[in-house]
Amino acid sequence: xxxxxxxxxxxxxxxxxxxxxxxxxxxxxxxxxxxxxxxxxxxxxxxxxxxxxxxxxxxxxxxxxxxxxxxxxxxxxxxxxxxxxxxxxxxxxxxxxxxxxxxxxxxxxxxxxxxxxxxxxxxxxxxxxxxxxxxxxxxxxxxxxxxxxxxxxxxxxxxxxxxxxxxxxxxxxxxxxxxxxxxxxxxxxxxxxxxxxxxxxxxxxxxxxxxxxxx
Amino acid sequence: xxxxxxxxxxxxxxxxxxxxxxxxxxxxxxxxxxxxxxxxxxxxxxxxxxxxxxxxxxxxxxxxxxxxxxxxxxxxxxxxxxxxxxxxxxxxxxxxxxxxxxxxxxxxxxxxxxxxxxxxxxxxxxxxxxxxxxxxxxxxxxxxxxxxxxxxxxxxxxxxxxxxxxxxxxxxxxxxxxxxxxxxxxxxxxxxxxxxxxxxxxxxxxxxxxxxxxx
Numbered sequence: 143x144x145x146x147x148x149x150x151x152x153x154x155x156x157x158x159x160x161x162x163x164x165x166x167x168x169x170x171x172x173x174x175x176x177x178x179x180x181x182x183x184x185x186x187x188x189x190x191x192x193x194x195x196x197x198x199x200x201x202x203x204x205x206x207x208x209x210x211x212x213x214x215x216x217x218x219x220x221x222x223x224x225x226x227x228x229x230x231x232x233x234x235x236x237x238x239x240x241x242x243x244x245x246x247x248x249x250x251x252x253x254x255x256x257x258x259x260x261x262x263x264x265x266x267x268x269x270x271x272x273x274x275x276x277x278x279x280x281x282x283x284x285x286x287x288x289x290x291x292x293x294x295x296x297x298x299x300x301x302x303x304x305x306x307x308x309x310x311x312x313x314x315x316x317x318x319x320x321x322x323x324x325x326x327x328x329x330x331x332x333x334x335x336x337x338x339x340x341x342x343x344x345x346x347x348x349x350x351x352x353x354x355x356x357x
Numbered sequence: 358x359x360x361x362x363x364x365x366x367x368x369x370x371x372x373x374x375x376x377x378x379x380x381x382x383x384x385x386x387x388x389x390x391x392x393x394x395x396x397x398x399x400x401x402x403x404x405x406x407x408x409x410x411x412x413x414x415x416x417x418x419x420x421x422x423x424x425x426x427x428x429x430x431x432x433x434x435x436x437x438x439x440x441x442x443x444x445x446x447x448x449x450x451x452x453x454x455x456x457x458x459x460x461x462x463x464x465x466x467x468x469x470x471x472x473x474x475x476x477x478x479x480x481x482x483x484x485x486x487x488x489x490x491x492x493x494x495x496x497x498x499x500x501x502x503x504x505x506x507x508x509x510x511x512x513x514x515x516x517x518x519x520x521x522x523x524x525x526x527x528x529x530x531x532x533x534x535x536x537x538x539x540x541x542x543x544x545x546x547x548x549x550x551x552x553x554x555x556x557x558x559x560x561x562x563x564x565x566x567x568x569x570x571x572x
Contacts, residue, residue: 222548249494250496251548251570252548279466301470303466306543328476
């Protein structure tokens with residue numbers, strides 16, 4: 143499975159330990175200050191995206207000398223740098239999975255823009271490839287269907303998050319169950335748990351995010 | 358204006374400086390580990406909410422001896438401790454404003470459950486009273502109408518966030534404008550800015566959150 147990672151400029155305090163240790167495998171795209179942080183981890187990104195206006199002159203020089211492909215989003219297009227990075231990742235490179243780090247714990251307008259990106263027509267088909275990963279959470283996205291998911295060993299909690307109207311949401315074998323629930327608005331069914339290592343769920347319309355998390 | 362604050366158990370690294378310094382005025386309700394953190398700030402909450410199962414025996418003893426009114430949410434009701442705290446604050450006490458601290462930067466299933474709380478029929482009418490505040494963000498909620506908002510001196514960015522279908526969203530005098538935009542899904546119009554100290558906006562249906570933020 144070909145695997146691409148994005149590092150966005152959110153606080154490093156939210157990084158999972160594996161990233162802090164520089165041990166996340168795969169290719170990288172850097173967004174804003176994330177690019178500099180990748181260089182500090184000894185990782186040279188394929189592409190750097192951002193206006194880098196929060197970097198000092200020396201930091202910017204370092205980014206420019208290390209990365210040949212540097213691009214910038216256009217704010218008027220209501221496109222964030224992270225969205226541009228996802229577009230580049232999905233359209234110019236062929237990856238089966240896209241993991242986004244550094245997108246949490248900072249500006250909430252950015253987090254929500256990125257979280258809801260999967261609802262845009264141009265990204266919707268790619269949603270199942272996208273994950274958000276931080277110190278306490280892994281977010282994955284699902285189109286209508288029936289699924290089996292596997293518990294992450296270090297996570298205790300399991301949440302089913304309806305991003306929009308969702309029909310017939312069924313959670314048959316988790317700690318708290320639902321049967322053919324028609325959900326008419328965004329709800330985070332939080333603090334559920336796996337019973338054992340596997341869980342199943344299904345739904346007929348809309349988009350569902352699954353969040354595995356720990357305290 | 359009578360003012361109540363809630364402290365939830367999210368990471369203290371996300372607290373605004375004023376809270377870290379113990380200088381936020383008003384009465385308090387503590388949620389989970391937030392209760393212990395209030396006691397550490399020298400603040401005795403009116404009510405403490407949670408099962409406190411993450412506290413040590415000594416910590417729990419301290420909470421129990423300091424707070425006489427301790428309550429717990431029922432997970433099967435899909436109600437988080439924060440939601441119970443908001444119910445208690447709105448129904449048993451009469452406050453004009455409810456500021457929620459400590460709700461960001463930790464578990465995202467919790468953050469989303471709390472953020473979307475205002476869409477539940479039982480909370481919808483109270484949404485304009487509720488704010489979420491952390492180190493980089495202030496979130497406020499608006500019912501349909503026309504509004505003037507004031508820039509917070511320490512914040513640079515302004516976002517308009519449609520929590521659901523929103524008709525005729527108009528941003529007439531911000532850096533980036535919209536005119537009678539019919540928004541059919543949740544979108545965070547991020548990284549907008551005030552032009553001057555005041556801004557106006559209006560919309561005809563649905564719920565909008567405004568986020569003032571800084572890097």
